[in-house]
Amino acid sequence: MDHKDTKDQTKEPFTEYGRYSYADYLTWQMDKMVELIQGKVFKPAAAPGRKHQEVSLKISSQLYFLLKNRTCKVFEAPFDVRLPVHSKKNEDIFTVVQPDICVVCDRSKLDEAGCIGAPDLIVEILSPGNNRKEIHTKFSVYEESGVREYWVIHPSEQTLLVYTLRQGKYVPSRLFTVGDIVSSECIAGFHLDVKDLFEDLD
Numbered sequence: 001m002d003h004k005d006t007k008d009q010t011k012e013p014f015t016e017y018g019r020y021s022y023a024d025y026l027t028w029q030m031d032k033m034v035e036l037i038q039g040k041v042f043k044p045a046a047a048p049g050r051k052h053q054e055v056s057l058k059i060s061s062q063l064y065f066l067l068k069n070r071t072c073k074v075f076e077a078p079f080d081v082r083l084p085v086h087s088k089k090n091e092d093i094f095t096v097v098q099p100d101i102c103v104v105c106d107r108s109k110l111d112e113a114g115c116i117g118a119p120d121l122i123v124e125i126l127s128p129g130n131n132r133k134e135i136h137t138k139f140s141v142y143e144e145s146g147v148r149e150y151w152v153i154h155p156s157e158q159t160l161l162v163y164t165l166r167q168g169k170y171v172p173s174r175l176f177t178v179g180d181i182v183s184s185e186c187i188a189g190f191h192l193d194v195k196d197l198f199e200d201l202d
Helices: 003-009 022-027 050-067 131-145 194-198
Strands: 035-037 040-042 073-076 101-104 114-116 121-125 149-154 159-166 169-172 181-183 191-193
Touching: 035 131, 050 073, 050 101, 050 121, 050 194, 131 149, 131 159, 131 169, 191 194
Parallel strands: 121 149
Antiparallel strands: 035 040, 073 101, 101 121, 149 159, 159 169, 181 191
């Protein structure tokens, strides 16, 4: 059997109601990125739009130059972040996400496959069709896994919300918008001007 036949037969080797592990995920040959959240498969509604990509580029570029020659590293999707609960074995990991942007300061969490364990900072940029997943489903797994800061950015509304982990629970910021400068508590020196972030998106 050649590679093409194998790919065609494994294009969607999962069902809506199945429960899958990272070991299963590694066997799939997919044309589009998928994520596993608590064993359930999530597929993107569509490819990220122009505004999403422009915002992502601005933030990741700023973080890249800020963190150059420092311990922390920034990564953009597609980049597998595995969030184990009890065991780091592939068959025991049921959450594998692809954050739009993440910063990892503990380099022992990095391997050839991506990151295993909670990044320090995760930034998710909302697109039409994925808001419910980002705000509700990922909120829980990021909180439980110990992601120190979770930023949710809404390009269409030009807003930004920061969840900061305090004693194991997320505390939300006020809703930031144009005119605000947002600072990270966990990434020293990272300040984001909301006006600059959304400038020239129309």
